[in-house]
Amino acid sequence: MAKKTISMRKDSQEDSVAVIEEAQVTQTENEAAPAEKNAPAPESKVKAAETFGSAMKRGVILENPVLRLVLGTCPTLATTTAASNAIGMGIAATLVLICSNTVISLLRNIIPDKVRIPAYITIIASFVSIVQMLVKAFAPALDESLGIYLPLIVVNCIILGRAEMYASKHAPALSALDGLAMGVGFTTALLCMGTIREILGAGSIFGAKLPILSSQPVLFFSLAPGGFFVFGLLIAAANKLSKKNNLPVRNGCGDCPAAATCSLSGKGGCK
Amino acid sequence: MNMLRMIVTIILAGILTNNYVLSKFLGICPFLGVSKKLNTAMGMSAAVIFVMVLSTAVTYPIQRFVLEALGLEYLQTIVFILIIAALVQLVEIVLKKYIPTLHASLGVYLPLITTNCAVLGCAILVTEDYSSAVYGFGEGYVYALSCAFGSGVGFLVAMAIFAGVRRRMESCDIPEALKGLPITLVAASLVAMSFLGFSGVVHM
Numbered sequence: 001m002a003k004k005t006i007s008m009r010k011d012s013q014e015d016s017v018a019v020i021e022e023a024q025v026t027q028t029e030n031e032a033a034p035a036e037k038n039a040p041a042p043e044s045k046v047k048a049a050e051t052f053g054s055a056m057k058r059g060v061i062l063e064n065p066v067l068r069l070v071l072g073t074c075p076t077l078a079t080t081t082a083a084s085n086a087i088g089m090g091i092a093a094t095l096v097l098i099c100s101n102t103v104i105s106l107l108r109n110i111i112p113d114k115v116r117i118p119a120y121i122t123i124i125a126s127f128v129s130i131v132q133m134l135v136k137a138f139a140p141a142l143d144e145s146l147g148i149y150l151p152l153i154v155v156n157c158i159i160l161g162r163a164e165m166y167a168s169k170h171a172p173a174l175s176a177l178d179g180l181a182m183g184v185g186f187t188t189a190l191l192c193m194g195t196i197r198e199i200l201g202a203g204s205i206f207g208a209k210l211p212i213l214s215s216q217p218v219l220f221f222s223l224a225p226g227g228f229f230v231f232g233l234l235i236a237a238a239n240k241l242s243k244k245n246n247l248p249v250r251n252g253c254g255d256c257p258a259a260a261t262c263s264l265s266g267k268g269g270c271k
Numbered sequence: 272m273n274m275l276r277m278i279v280t281i282i283l284a285g286i287l288t289n290n291y292v293l294s295k296f297l298g299i300c301p302f303l304g305v306s307k308k309l310n311t312a313m314g315m316s317a318a319v320i321f322v323m324v325l326s327t328a329v330t331y332p333i334q335r336f337v338l339e340a341l342g343l344e345y346l347q348t349i350v351f352i353l354i355i356a357a358l359v360q361l362v363e364i365v366l367k368k369y370i371p372t373l374h375a376s377l378g379v380y381l382p383l384i385t386t387n388c389a390v391l392g393c394a395i396l397v398t399e400d401y402s403s404a405v406y407g408f409g410e411g412y413v414y415a416l417s418c419a420f421g422s423g424v425g426f427l428v429a430m431a432i433f434a435g436v437r438r439r440m441e442s443c444d445i446p447e448a449l450k451g452l453p454i455t456l457v458a459a460s461l462v463a464m465s466f467l468g469f470s471g472v473v474h475m
Contacts, residue, residue, distance in 0.1 A: 070452060073296075073299040073300060073303065074296050074297060074298070074299045074300070074388045077296040077299060078295070078296035078297075118353070118356055121352055121353070121356060121385075122349065122353065125348055125349035125352050125353070126349060128348055128349075129345060129346065129348050129349055132345075132348065133345060148295075148392055148395055148396055151347070151348040151391070151395055152297075152388045152391060152392055152395075154348055154349075154352050154391065155352070155386045155387065155388045155391050156388075157300065157386065160386060220464075223467065224293060224294045224295075224296065224463045224466075224467070225460040225461070225463040225464040225467065226460070227296065227460075228456045228457070228459040228460035228463055229456070229457055229460035231456050232449075232452070232453040232454065232455070232456030232457040232459075232460065233453065233457070235452055235453045235456065236448045236449045236453035237448075239448050239451075239453065240448040
């Protein structure tokens with residue numbers, strides 16, 4: 001049974017985007033490397049370093065979850081009124097992402113295919129509760145400013161998306177690395193947006209007032225409309241820089257994080 | 272009478288001043304994803320209202336009589352998300368069996384709602400806003416349900432307006448880099464700005 005699901009997943013994996021494919025090919029090669037016991041140690045170390053670098057490049061630039069894949073829009077818009085909030089949210093989500101990716105990857109052959117989504121959600125929710133308690137205990141001010149968005153990490157599409165797209169198919173160490181890379185990508189995008197909104201909307205940066213801007217802050221950028229506006233322009237800038245308009249080519253539902261829970265995925269997708 | 276006034280205020284606040292999508296950033300994914308056509312936007316919104324009221328109706332008593340009574344408030348997140356996930360599945364099965372016409376129009380959107388932050392956000396927010404420290408169970412329950420309903424209608428209003436805006440945008444000449452999602456977000460920004468005009472209209 002388990003073997004069947006794995007082979008099916010591998011099939012669906014083949015449909016995914018070329019960029020991902022490339023990255024995954026290099027990673028599966030590296031995954032195989034530690035298995036060869038006779039392989040010389042230094043070489044495998046070099047390979048591991050490459051994997052780390054390429055995973056980071058993929059998470060932060062090629063497949064930035066916020067700016068390229070456009071996942072997890074709610075916390076991106078809501079918690080970026082100040083750069084410090086953005087970092088807090090990014091770190092909290094990264095912690096959850098690393099832990100949930102590792103555990104889901106460890107359990108990937110045990111969880112039956114039919115109930116995998118509820119199982120993933122339970123695992124993610126447990127880690128969110130842990131992070132929530134940690135933040136409440138050690139950073140009460142952050143807890144106050146993140147408010148409802150801290151428990152809402154549970155329904156952040158990035159986390160369920162990575163569980164479904166990556167952790168359910170790869171080894172624990174690689175999944176943890178993917179979680180870290182995606183988390184850093186998420187944090188970078190949030191920090192970018194938080195800094196812009198804080199400088200323009202409050203005339204300060206990390207709480208330190210800037211000379212001219214703080215006397216005449218543009219309130220628009222701190223309020224809800226400013227969030228949408230800055231996010232729109234950031235995505236436009238990312239599109240322009242990568243010289244590819246819009247998202248990387250989506251191959252039907254194979255690449256969509258919501259495909260697992262979406263009933264349209266069996267009917268040829270939503271586009 | 273006082274209670275009735277409060278209920279109307281809560282519903283109006285949910286639609287105009289505290290709109291979940293445009294001022295609290297909850298449920299952005301469906302707002303951007305399924306607002307291309309008016310009829311799909313309406314179907315999604317109807318499903319959201321339905322699930323939002325239903326899940327609040329279940330989670331609020333559980334918070335009051337199970338989690339708070341046993342001192343298990345820290346399990347709120349995990350309990351609520353599981354209840355919502357189970358509820359959505361149940362609703363889908365029941366609708367499929369007994370009201371197939373409604374299932375045909377709402378069914379597509381139901382599974383998407385499990386991971387909609389507006390539903391979980393609403394369930395958590397009402398336990399904070401109408402907590403046992405301030406309100407008795409009966410009163411709090413009624414207010415929580417009206418808040419869920421009002422927020423759901425607010426979602427519908429935002430979706431309907433935005434679907435109209437997007438239709439107009441299709442015939443516009445848009446700069447290459449802004450095509451697609453960026454211009455949609457800028458348009459959302461303008462719609463959100465128009466809703467800022469309502470701030471202060473409803474006093475809670």
